[in-house]
Amino acid sequence: MADIILASASPRRKELLTLAGVDFTVKAADVEEVIPENASPDEVVMSLALQKAQAVSKDNADCIVIGSDTVVALDGVILGKPKDEENAREMLIALSGRSHTVYTGVAIIHGEKTKSFCEATEVVFNELSQEEILNYIATKEPMDKAGAYGIQGKGCVLVEKIVGDYFNVVGLPVSRLYKELKSF
Amino acid sequence: MADIILASASPRRKELLTLAGVDFTVKAADVEEVIPENASPDEVVMSLALQKAQAVSKDNADCIVIGSDTVVALDGVILGKPKDEENAREMLIALSGRSHTVYTGVAIIHGEKTKSFCEATEVVFNELSQEEILNYIATKEPMDKAGAYGIQGKGCVLVEKIVGDYFNVVGLPVSRLYKELKSF
Numbered sequence: 001m002a003d004i005i006l007a008s009a010s011p012r013r014k015e016l017l018t019l020a021g022v023d024f025t026v027k028a029a030d031v032e033e034v035i036p037e038n039a040s041p042d043e044v045v046m047s048l049a050l051q052k053a054q055a056v057s058k059d060n061a062d063c064i065v066i067g068s069d070t071v072v073a074l075d076g077v078i079l080g081k082p083k084d085e086e087n088a089r090e091m092l093i094a095l096s097g098r099s100h101t102v103y104t105g106v107a108i109i110h111g112e113k114t115k116s117f118c119e120a121t122e123v124v125f126n127e128l129s130q131e132e133i134l135n136y137i138a139t140k141e142p143m144d145k146a147g148a149y150g151i152q153g154k155g156c157v158l159v160e161k162i163v164g165d166y167f168n169v170v171g172l173p174v175s176r177l178y179k180e181l182k183s184f
Numbered sequence: 185m186a187d188i189i190l191a192s193a194s195p196r197r198k199e200l201l202t203l204a205g206v207d208f209t210v211k212a213a214d215v216e217e218v219i220p221e222n223a224s225p226d227e228v229v230m231s232l233a234l235q236k237a238q239a240v241s242k243d244n245a246d247c248i249v250i251g252s253d254t255v256v257a258l259d260g261v262i263l264g265k266p267k268d269e270e271n272a273r274e275m276l277i278a279l280s281g282r283s284h285t286v287y288t289g290v291a292i293i294h295g296e297k298t299k300s301f302c303e304a305t306e307v308v309f310n311e312l313s314q315e316e317i318l319n320y321i322a323t324k325e326p327m328d329k330a331g332a333y334g335i336q337g338k339g340c341v342l343v344e345k346i347v348g349d350y351f352n353v354v355g356l357p358v359s360r361l362y363k364e365l366k367s368f
Contacts, residue, residue: 016340019337019338021338121345126359126363139205151350154203154204156358156359157205157359160349160359161305161347161348161349162346162347162348162349162350163347164346165344165345165346167340175310175343175344178341179341
């Protein structure tokens with residue numbers, strides 16, 4: 001099997017791919033992310049994953065390159081990283097007591113061959129009080145996270161339940177990716 | 185609020201309660217676990233959680249003591265830790281391509297006051313090949329785990345999806361516990 005490269009600077013993705021028992025090296029993709037207009041969340045993450053994988057694949061055509069991108073969507077609208085604490089507060093109020101979806105797109109490229117897929121996980125939030133939201137923002141954890149929370153961090157207590165792959169919410173659908181790599 | 189003690193020697197539970205932002209100390213419960221006869225999985229984990237919490241509470245009546253126990257159940261039958269590699273293989277074959285349930289019971293005791301609850305999470309396994317099962321057993325990871333797998337380890341690629349709290353499968357339902365502690 002060809003060498004595998006993970007085209008991502010994310011320490012979380014690196015950790016998850018290691019957990020899955022895959023041997024790989026990391027090369028962060030240097031791309032100016034172009035978000036397709038009028039695209040649905042699954043189309044956006046698959047497009048961004050492909051852009052990242054292509055950027056690394058062009059100089060590494062003999063390797064299997066994995067690109068990945070994750071977004072949080074509420075009623076089909078993508079929530080990015082919060083701009084400031086007020087924006088984080090607005091996002092957490094919007095997510096409180098409701099269900100949203102986390103989409104991770106993955107692109108696998110080996111020379112001319114490409115495989116893309118998207119995995120979706122439903123996340124149901126607890127009803128959050130104003131105090132809980134302010135306390136969580138005070139931890140600073142929301143500020144660099146899409147949707148203003150991290151399920152693998154202090155944000156774990158915000159989540160009532162999930163339906164789907166937990167690791168997809170963290171940033172990489174390891175189970176599906178493992179299967180796709182085997183059949184690739 | 186009174187000091188909190190986690191009555192468990194499990195490093196995973198310690199890690200999860202820390203993640204939830206709870207301040208606590210650890211005192212492992214020294215109990216001879218008595219499993220009630222003809223009990224359902226939820227009754228078993230709630231009984232064992234209570235036994236552990238009571239064992240620590242009797243010398244620490246002024247503290248809030250948390251006891252916990254987790255089992256894996258397939259069709260209502262509890263799967264313990266595998267006795268040997270052959271037993272691990274049997275369990276993984278039984279879990280392959282099917283849904284099972286992970287139950288964690290929690291007991292919170294403060295002097296005379298007691299609160300118990302059980303959280304259940306559904307786990308759906310991928311169809312596993314003989315080769316995948318043997319490769320996983322070769323990692324030794326199954327040998328000290330109820331149901332012969334760890335979702336937070338190399339076992340992550342065995343799981344297709346879950347319905348419920350992921351951390352409940354790891355060993356402590358942090359979201360529910362956080363809520364119950366606040367209202368306790």
